[in-house]
Amino acid sequence: MTAAVTTPDLHHRVEQFLYHEAALLDEWRLDEWFALMHPQIEYRIPSPGSDHLDPRFTLQVIHDDHTRLGGRVTRLKSKHAHAESPHSRTRRLVTNVRAAPLGDTVVAHANFHVMRTRLGQLDHFLGTYRHVLVEDGAAFLVRERVATLDHGIVEAGGTVSIIL
Template sequence: MSQLQHQIEQFLYRESRLLDDRRWDEWIDCYHPRVEYWMPAWGDDDYLTSDPQQEISLIYYATRDGLEDRVYRIKTERSAASTPEPRTTHAISNVEILSSDGDQHQVRYSWSTWSHRYKQSEVFFGHCLCTLVQEDNQLLIKRKKIQLNNDYINHVIDIYHL
């Protein structure tokens, strides 16, 4: 295994663990200030929406400001959808470096999240396409496109489910 592969995997594992541990401030530090965080919705004909500006998305934040606002609402219990916060366990697999150009890397990985709240457990699963950049000797997520493969969900999906 290459050193870069190992470094990217460890970074992705840490980002997921921070969600499980509800360490919101450290989690948000994994993201570049100009990150695009996007989960497109499934269309009627089994296709994903392709334009977050003109089509529906399950989650879309054009910059880290949106993620920071979401984290603020979760931390201050100003989010009814997140109260109480679910217990989660994230698993990441099939981490693949698609391309690497200097300090920028295109990565694809599969994920699943087990979530438990209100005496009910659920599993969410899919894959992510990420652009990771190396800045000041650390990796940051500059773009994250999340494909949720569960077709039907019973409630609002949130950042901790992914």
């Protein structure tokens, strides 16, 4: 992350935005969460060990644009997402939030621990977030959201059927 100067107000706003985003996902308020996405959103989960490689030429666990992410949200809310019917219960811990302005955007980094409980099984997803945020009036929209796992998918229950 660049060493750009940030203000306590900007840091607080970004931190509160990330906490709000996490709460919406934990509460399965997926339409409200999706409304926070910029029309040019790029949502990625890189394959383990490939986070430093160009995503255009590297296999990604998830690599969604606005249309695909909208479809993912629609499927998760329906009974057609068999891996999430009934849906998982999740708890997200978002920590060590850092934010810095970069041109007309804000780049935010944070650590995460997402715990998923489904059908008596507890899975853990640990890693880092990178968000590129665009100011939209007094709020933010997410232009880029990258969730980089610190482990393989097998160690997290073998599937990523939730939005990290």
